[in-house]
Amino acid sequence: MTAPFEPGRGYELNPAVALRPEPFGALAYHFGNRRLSFLKAPELVELVRGLGSHRCVSDAVAAVPEGRREAYLRALASLAAADMIVPRTAGSEVA
C-alpha cells in the first residue's frame, strides 16, 4: 500500500528509480517493481529531480507557472501512487 499523496510533505525520487532523458521528458524505471513510467514534460523532470531539496511538494511547485501547477501536482500524485517518488524520511536532510 502506498500512502496518500500529501503535497504538504517533503518527497524525493525513490532511490530505486532511474530517470532516462528522452525527447519528451524522461522515462522512469523502478528497479524494485520493474515498472516504467513516463514523465511527459522536461519541466516535470526538473521538478522531480529537484523535489528532494524542497521542504514540501507545495514549495517545489511554487516555481512552476500557476497555469501548470495543478497538472504537475496531478502528475506527482500519480508518480507517488506508482512509488516513483516517496515521502522523504525523517532522517534525510533538506539541502
Place this chain on the structure above:
Amino acid sequence: MSASAERVPALVEQFKGGLAAPICLTWEWTYACNLSCTHCLSSSGRRDPGELSTAEMRSVIDELHSMQVFYVNVGGGEPTVRPDFWELLDYAVASGVGVKFSTNGLRLDAERARRLAGTDYVDVQVSLDGASREVNDAVRGAGSYAMALRAMENLAEAGLVGFKISVVMTRHNVPQLDDFAAIADRFGAQLRITRLRPSGRGADVWPELHPTDQQQREIYSWLTAHGDRVLTGDSFFHLNALGGSPLPGLNLCGAGRVVCLIDPVGDVYACPFAIHDAFKAGTVRAPGGFARVWRSAPLFAELRTETSGGACRSCSAYSTCQGGCMAAKFFTGLPLDGPDPECVKGHGATALSAAGDLPRAGADHSHRGRKVPLGMPSVRAPAKLCDLSPLAGTA
C-alpha cells in the same frame, strides 16, 4: 476535464519520433537450438560461427548499461545452450541490465531453478504452444511439452513466482485459451500470448496455422475479458479495429522507435520479427557500436517518420489499428503501407490474393535434414553456415 492549453501531445505520438534508447530490446544470444519449431521466427537450429564472443557480449552489456537500457528480452535459438549463458546473465544483472530470457525449458532443472529463484532481476519465460501435448508437440516437436512442463514444475517448486508462459496463438490452440490460463494459475505463473508472425520458418506454416477470422474475434474478446492478467507484447493491436475497447498497450508499430533486435552475430534489425536485409540497420561490431546504430541508422530515421497510411488511410479503422504489423505484411508479400494480412476488415485477404513473390528470410540456421511437417520450400538460403551441434561445449 482539464483541457488546458498546456497539454502535451499523446505519448504514442512522441514515441513515433523514436526514443533515446529502446524500451523493448530483444537480444538473441544464439541461433543454436535443440528444437526445430515449425514457426521459428529466426529460423534457428545451428549455431552461427560468427556469433558474438563472450567478450563482445560483455561489451554490448556495458553499452546497454550506459545507454540506460534497463532490461533486455533474451532469446534465440535456445539461449541457455550458450556455454557462457549463466555467466553473461550474472554479468548483465550485476550491470543493472535486467534480463527476461525465453527458453524451451532445456536447462531448467531443479538446481538451476533454485538458483534463478535466488537471483533478483531475472525473469524467465517458458515457451509453450499447446495446452495439450498433441497440440504443442505438433509445432514444437516431440518431447517439447514434457520438457516445458518439467521446467515449469521446477520453477514453481523453487518458488519463482510470476514467471511467464509464452504462447504463440495458432489455429489449433485458440480453443485452449482457458486451458493455458489454468496452467499458468497452477504454477503461479503469468500467461503471455503473442501473434504468430510469418517470419523465418513461420512463413512456411503461416497460411495453415494463423488464426481464422472467427478465431481472431475470439482472441480479441478473450483479451477484453482477461487482458489485465495476460501479457501480449502489444502484438494484437491490429485487432483493435474490431471496435469497442482498445486492448491495453501502445497500439503502434514500435519497430526502430521503441523496439529493435540484436541478433546472435551482432546485426541490428528494426524488430525481432523482421530478420531480413530490408530491416537491417547495422551491426554492433561497427565503430560506435549499438548506440550509433540506434541513434543514426538511416533505416531507423526513416521508420521514425510519420507513415502515410497508404491504402489504409481512407479506412475508418486506421486510427485504431495503424495498418497493423510491418513484418506480417512484408513476409506475406504485401506493401508496407497497405493492410495487414490479418486485417479484420477483410482487406488483407483481398490483398493477399494479389500478392507477388514472397521475400526470402535473411539467414536460415535450420537444422539440416530435419523435416518441417507443414513446410513448403519457400524460404531456403544457400547452405553456408557451420553445422555444429547446438549443445557443443556444454555440460
